[in-house]
Amino acid sequence: MVGAGLGGLSAAIHLRRAGYRVTVYERNSRVGGRANRIEHGGFRCDTGPTLLNYPWIFEQLFEAAGRRLGDYVRLLPVDPSVEFRWPDGARFQLSSDMNRLLAECERLDPGSSSSMLDFFQDAAAKFRLSFDKLVTSNETSPLRWIGRLRVREILRTSIWRSLDGELARFFKSRYIREAFGSYGMYLGGSPFELPGVFSILPYGEIAHGLWLPKGGIHALVEAIARIAGETGVEIETDTDVSRIDVAEGRVRGIEFTDGRYREHSIVVSNVDRPSTDRDLLGGAHKSSRKPPKMTPGVMTFYWGVRGRIEGLGHHTIFLPEDYRGAFRDLCQRRRIPSGLPFYAAIPSETDPDLAPAGASTLFVLVPTPLLSEMPGCDWKAAACDVRARVLATLGLDPARIVFEEVWTPEDWSERFGLFDGSAFGASHILRQIGPLRQPNYSPEVGGLYYAGASTTPGTGMPMVALSGRMAAERIVERHGVPEAMGIEDFAHAR
Numbered sequence: 001m002v003g004a005g006l007g008g009l010s011a012a013i014h015l016r017r018a019g020y021r022v023t024v025y026e027r028n029s030r031v032g033g034r035a036n037r038i039e040h041g042g043f044r045c046d047t048g049p050t051l052l053n054y055p056w057i058f059e060q061l062f063e064a065a066g067r068r069l070g071d072y073v074r075l076l077p078v079d080p081s082v083e084f085r086w087p088d089g090a091r092f093q094l095s096s097d098m099n100r101l102l103a104e105c106e107r108l109d110p111g112s113s114s115s116m117l118d119f120f121q122d123a124a125a126k127f128r129l130s131f132d133k134l135v136t137s138n139e140t141s142p143l144r145w146i147g148r149l150r151v152r153e154i155l156r157t158s159i160w161r162s163l164d165g166e167l168a169r170f171f172k173s174r175y176i177r178e179a180f181g182s183y184g185m186y187l188g189g190s191p192f193e194l195p196g197v198f199s200i201l202p203y204g205e206i207a208h209g210l211w212l213p214k215g216g217i218h219a220l221v222e223a224i225a226r227i228a229g230e231t232g233v234e235i236e237t238d239t240d241v242s243r244i245d246v247a248e249g250r251v252r253g254i255e256f257t258d259g260r261y262r263e264h265s266i267v268v269s270n271v272d273r274p275s276t277d278r279d280l281l282g283g284a285h286k287s288s289r290k291p292p293k294m295t296p297g298v299m300t301f302y303w304g305v306r307g308r309i310e311g312l313g314h315h316t317i318f319l320p321e322d323y324r325g326a327f328r329d330l331c332q333r334r335r336i337p338s339g340l341p342f343y344a345a346i347p348s349e350t351d352p353d354l355a356p357a358g359a360s361t362l363f364v365l366v367p368t369p370l371l372s373e374m375p376g377c378d379w380k381a382a383a384c385d386v387r388a389r390v391l392a393t394l395g396l397d398p399a400r401i402v403f404e405e406v407w408t409p410e411d412w413s414e415r416f417g418l419f420d421g422s423a424f425g426a427s428h429i430l431r432q433i434g435p436l437r438q439p440n441y442s443p444e445v446g447g448l449y450y451a452g453a454s455t456t457p458g459t460g461m462p463m464v465a466l467s468g469r470m471a472a473e474r475i476v477e478r479h480g481v482p483e484a485m486g487i488e489d490f491a492h493a494r
């Protein structure tokens with residue numbers, strides 16, 4: 001296994017459970033990939049993911065390892081969950097408490113609570129269809145994939161409509177549409193491009209809650225690495241893979257940057273899929289396919305702040321006056337939006353232990369174009385400019401910042417091998433979902449598999465945890481359970 005991101009750790013656990021001997025090689029000294037941690041002077045910042053959805057997927061991962069999630073990490077509910085704010089002063093706060101959410105809809109746009117109920121009914125059906133029939137199993141044939149649905153169900157998916165178009169069917173309020181449409185940013189950039197089926201994102205977050213593991217997202221990662229270790233997975237950190245060795249169309253082993261070599265007949269790469277194909281497959285074995293369309297990059301700011309940040313809750317998304325223009329800037333004009341959308345999180349509001357007593361941990365994420373879309377950009381200078389704009393919007397005196405780290409798309413790319421600096425991996429436009437997405441196996445190289453955000457089913461922590469399971473299932477289906485290491489051996493290893 002190359003890479004100990006969440007997809008890699010999940011694949012490792014499932015493979016081990018199936019009886020394989022598994023070694024994970026991770027280039028960084030900490031596991032978790034994008035879901036990493038920065039620690040300084042009592043401030044603990046999660047580097048990437050800060051919103052945890054669909055906890056049952058992680059419960060299932062622990063169950064696969066014969067463990068209980070609750071024995072390793074405590075999930076704290078975050079409710080009210082996310083607040084959206086606009087420059088004109090409008091606000092919209094989400095909550096899994098239906099009465100509260102409906103009252104908020106009425107406050108923002110009188111009469112919209114019934115639209116919210118209609119939306120919920122529709123999105124709940126889409127959500128069930130997606131999870132029961134589309135997302136959670138390996139499928140290579142688009143016809144068989146869509147054939148799992150009855151005609152009525154196909155119509156329900158709204159895959160031919162944009163996410164924004166789908167939201168417009170339910171909501172007159174621009175604020176509600178913009179708030180829910182902005183979830184598209186995590187999947188491909190623009191609610192005007194993504195298919196309408198992704199209305200399940202805001203629905204899923206509200207219906208199933210938003211969580212923070214006690215100790216931060218990285219506490220969950222550490223727990224997953226721990227159960228991997230307990231089930232017999234070996235994890236070698238500070239181990240940089242330079243090449244996946246291929247001979248006669250089959251994987252033969254792995255070469256490291258320090259010159260070492262290990263033989264392996266099956267390799268799962270958790271390194272971003274297009275980066276694996278470009279950087280780790282030597283010469284003739286590089287994939288002939290064009291790289292996929294990627295989600296945008298991000299600039300991330302990690303701040304330790306003196307005192308509490310008054311007036312801001314755990315999760316806030318700031319949307320600009322010209323919402324459509326911001327997406328046009330980002331996805332078509334290829335520049336950092338002039339009206340800046342950004343996300344701010346203060347996890348210490350929910351778990352005060354993430355900051356020294358009385359202080360706050362503040363995380364800010366600003367979407368940017370990809371590295372190739374801003375050639376010659378001085379990212380450090382761009383980050384200075386963005387920093388000033390963000391602080392002005394937050395009304396935060398920079399003198400209160402006692403600790404700071406800033407990562408640009410260059411940093412994200414260098415640290416974790418993210419293709420073109422893309423934060424969330426391959427986009428989820430229509431031609432890149434389900435069996436149309438780059439698969440979790442290599443059609444060109446026998447024994448090479450993929451797990452993670454740029455392969456199936458997609459990006460986000462729950463999805464990459466599923467991708468690990470699906471890659472393991474694919475391997476077991478093709479290679480069977482190794483005789484030399486049956487389930488009994490697995491039991492002993494535990």
Ligand SMILES: Cc1cc2nc3c(=O)[nH]c(=O)nc-3n(C[C@H](O)[C@H](O)[C@H](O)COP(=O)(O)OP(=O)(O)OC[C@H]3O[C@@H](n4cnc5c(N)ncnc54)[C@H](O)[C@@H]3O)c2cc1C
Pocket residue numbers: 002003004005006007008025026027028031032033034035047048049050051052053239240241242270271272298300365415416417423424451452453454459460461462464
């Ligand atoms: C800023 C940001 C915010 C996000 N917010 C959320 C959120 O709130 N909620 C959510 O659910 N998701 C969020 N995501 C998405 C989520 O983090 C990712 O989808 C998920 O963590 C990706 O996991 P992965 O399995 O693809 O592995 P990755 O995280 O990509 O890990 C790959 C691993 O491979 C290692 N590696 C790379 N090259 C080599 C090599 N040559 N040799 C050895 N090892 C190598 C890397 O160091 C890394 O550890 C966010 C992502 C980012 C960047």
